[in-house]
Amino acid sequence: MLASCIGALVPIMGREHAGSADRPQRAFAPAHLFRSPPVLRPLLTAVLLALTTLVAATAPASGAAMIGMGDQNVRMFDDVRFTSLTKVKVVRYIAPWDVENDPVAKAKAEAWIAAAKSKGYLIHFTFNYGVAKPLVNPTPAAYVAATKPFVARHRSTVESWGVFNEVNRGLAAGRFTTPNAKLAAKLFLAFRSQVCVGCKVVAIDLLDGVNVKPTLTYLRTFMRAVGKNRPKIVGFHNYSDTNRNSMTRTAALVKAVGKAPKVWITETGGLYKFGRDGSGFLPDAKRQANSVRQVFKIAKKFPRIERTIFYNFYGPGEDRPDDIFDAGLISGVDTIRPAYTVFKSFAQ
Numbered sequence: 632m633l634a635s636c637i638g639a640l641v642p643i644m645g646r647e648h649a650g651s652a653d654r655p656q657r658a659f660a661p662a663h664l665f666r667s668p669p670v671l672r673p674l675l676t677a678v679l680l681a682l683t684t685l686v687a688a689t690a691p692a693s694g695a696a697m698i699g700m701g702d703q704n705v706r707m708f709d710d711v712r713f714t715s716l717t718k719v720k721v722v723r724y725i726a727p728w729d730v731e732n733d734p735v736a737k738a739k740a741e742a743w744i745a746a747a748k749s750k751g752y753l754i755h756f757t758f759n760y761g762v763a764k765p766l767v768n769p770t771p772a773a774y775v776a777a778t779k780p781f782v783a784r785h786r787s788t789v790e791s792w793g794v795f796n797e798v799n800r801g802l803a804a805g806r807f808t809t810p811n812a813k814l815a816a817k818l819f820l821a822f823r824s825q826v827c828v829g830c831k832v833v834a835i836d837l838l839d840g841v842n843v844k845p846t847l848t849y850l851r852t853f854m855r856a857v858g859k860n861r862p863k864i865v866g867f868h869n870y871s872d873t874n875r876n877s878m879t880r881t882a883a884l885v886k887a888v889g890k891a892p893k894v895w896i897t898e899t900g901g902l903y904k905f906g907r908d909g910s911g912f913l914p915d916a917k918r919q920a921n922s923v924r925q926v927f928k929i930a931k932k933f934p935r936i937e938r939t940i941f942y943n944f945y946g947p948g949e950d951r952p953d954d955i956f957d958a959g960l961i962s963g964v965d966t967i968r969p970a971y972t973v974f975k976s977f978a979q
Contacts, residue, residue, distance in 0.1 A: 696930040698978050699723060699755065699940030701898060705739075707944050708746040712961065712971070716978040721753040723897065723940050725796050727762035728774055731781040736762050741785075748788050755940065756785070757793030757836065757897070765807040768814060771821040779826045791831040793897060794819045797838045797868060799849040812849045816856030823860075834862030836897050839871045843880040847887050854889075866897035869929065874902050874912065874922045878929055885935050895938040899926050900958040901970050903946060907955050919958070920969040927977050941974070 700713070701723035707713045724747075726740045727733065740756075747754050758778060761769065769777070782792065798815045802808045810818060819834045835853055840846050854861075865888050869881045885894055901922030905911040912918070923941075930939045946959025946968075957963070960971035 696896070696936045696939045697721060699753075699938055700944055701725070701755075701940050701942040702944040703739075703743070704945050705743045705746050708750050708752075710944075712967070713944055714750065716975060718978045719752075721755055721790070721938060721940060722747050723755040723757060723793075723942070725757045725759050727760060727765075728758040728769055728795070729761045729763055729777040730758075731777050733762045737781075740781075744785055744788060753790040754788060755791045755793065755833070755897070756789045757796045757833070759796040760807040760809060766802075766805075768808055768810045769818070771814075771817045774818050775821050775825045778822065782827050782830075786827060786830065791833065791864075792822070792827060793833040793836055793866060794822050796836050797898075798835055799837050799846055812852035813856045816853050819862065820857060820860055831864065832862070833864045833866040833895060833897060834892075836866040836868065837884070838868045839880040839884065841871050843871070843883050846880075847883060850884070850887050862892050864893045864895055866895045868898040869896055870899060870902065872929060873899055873925045874905075874918075876921070876925055878932060881929050881933060885933055888935075893937050894933070894935045895940070896926075896930070896936055897938070897940050898942045899939060900941045900943070901926070903957045903959065903962075903968065903970070905956055905958075907953075911955070914957075916969050920973045923960075923970045923973045 698719050699721035700707070700716075700719050703724065707722075713719070724740060724743050727736055730736045730740055744754060744756070761767065782789075795810060795815060795818060798809050799812075800807075800809045809815075815835060819832070823830075823832055823834075834857070835850070837846050837850060850865075867881065867884050869884075872878055872880045881896075888894060901919035902912045903916060903919045904914040926939060926941070930936050941958075941960075943958055943960075945961050946957045946963040947954035948963045951963070960968055960974055962968055
């Protein structure tokens with residue numbers, strides 16, 4: 632209908648209002664030209680109605696969270712199973728806070744950034760515990776010294792930054808540690824004022840936990856520590872809700888944040904398996920698919936959530952058979968899981 636209306640209208644308008652061959656068109660037409668002749672009014676009405684319908688049909692739903700994907704594997708950007716998901720707009724990478732000082736980690740991160748940029752994705756880059764001394768938290772001075780040159784080099788490419796991944800995890804014996812809430816606040820303030828002034832910054836990334844109360848306590852302590860320097864964006868990882876068919880933890884965190892900061896789900900997804908020796912979640916493709924569906928239900932329920940970034944696209948490969956965490960939409964042996972099919976129904 633729209634094409635036929637426009638097709639009929641253009642020749643008539645051309646005869647009425649076309650500029651002559653020997654003088655240029657006016658930048659602004661005289662007022663009387665906007666008063667259409669009676670014969671044109673029904674046709675103009677039909678065109679305007681058709682255009683209104685078209686815009687309404689193609690415009691994104693109000694409050695719909697932007698969809699993202701986090702994965703450390705650069706080959707994702709050449710995998711048509713990923714690149715065909717046209718509603719995925721943002722991608723996320725996690726690197727140690729001292730990535731600038733480690734040649735291997737830096738090379739991987741920069742190759743990933745280059746690949747993401749070449750495909751036109753928005754890049755969200757998050758720092759994590761250190762590679763040199765993962766069991767030692769950085770001082771604000773050390774954190775600034777390490778992150779500043781890396782950020783300066785990629786500031787024009789990276790759309791947003793995360794100060795510290797899952798900062799409330801605490802000590803994972805023999806593996807890593809993360810800052811307490813007061814140190815996390817100092818790192819955020821240092822990043823925003825010394826590393827990347829004026830940048831889009833996720834001040835804090837919090838893991839929800841089965842019992843969300845310690846997370847809420849951490850968040851409140853962090854907010855008190857930053858004082859008047861309120862963050863503009865806070866991030867949550869709501870695995871406990873998405874994999875337990877729940878929304879209560881997400882609701883509590885959104886409420887605790889208050890009205891001012893934007894809320895991003897910077898990491899979430901459906902677990903295919905988690906844990907060892909029968910603890911946690913045993914391998915279950917159907918449960919994982921249902922959990923992916925739950926992610927989108929939560930995003931719809933809470934309009935405060937602006938972004939929902941999944942983790943991850945690929946499960947651990949055959950070279951990592953003992954990996955306790957597997958949320959891959961694609962299995963470690965490169966087969967499509969039911970969770971991918973569910974994700975695709977929302978993301979394509």
